[in-house]
Amino acid sequence: MEYKIVKETHPTLKNYGKYKAVAMHYKTVTPEEIADEIERNCSAKKSDVDLVMAEFTDTLVRHLKDGDRVRIPGLGLAKLEIDSEKVASPQAFRSTQHIHGVKLHLLPESKQGMQELYKDIKYTRAKTK
Template sequence: MKYRLKKETKPTLPTFGKYKAVAVHYHTVESRQLIKEVAQRMGTHTSNVLAVMTSVAEVVNNHLREGDRVRLEDWGMMKLEIESEKVDNLKDFKAKKHIRGVRLHFLPQSYEGHQELYEGITFEKDKLYTED
């Protein structure tokens, strides 16, 4: 995995002016490519994989919207989390005013503290990027 060093530019943060590693992403793999690769591995037609992936996405999204957690074996668990402003008094809270949005939270599959998703990752500084 390639990384760059990035300086924190928000003066309000306690880490202002310090550097941190951030992941570099050069490519986005589209669903068409995933479907093609899965179909090749399974020895089936891309239309079959597309139908299954579309159905799984619809079912998972419906469960997430209902507030369920979704655990996919050998992958991990997903859930939606609410981002909201804090209020001093319970009676002052108004959902439309204080809820800023929703984020997807993904927890990779873990067996006794070992997360297979992260296995074998190595880190390499991005040579195409120069720091300021």
């Protein structure tokens, strides 16, 4: 995984002016590319993979929107969390005013304290121009 070093530029953050590593993302892999790769690696046909991925996505999204947590084998636990302001009392809270949206959280699967998702990542500093 490549990274670059960037300066924190948000003055309200406690680390303002300090430097941090940021992951570099060079491409986005499409569902078609994933289906092609799966077809090359096993006996499933691309059309089968496309169908299963579409159904998986629809089912996953429906459960997440219903407030369910979804365990994805080999990956982890996915869930939606509400992003909202803090208020002084429960009576002061107004969903239309204080809820700003939702965020997707992925809690990586862990076996004996080791998260397979992060295992064997090699960090390389990106070459700057």
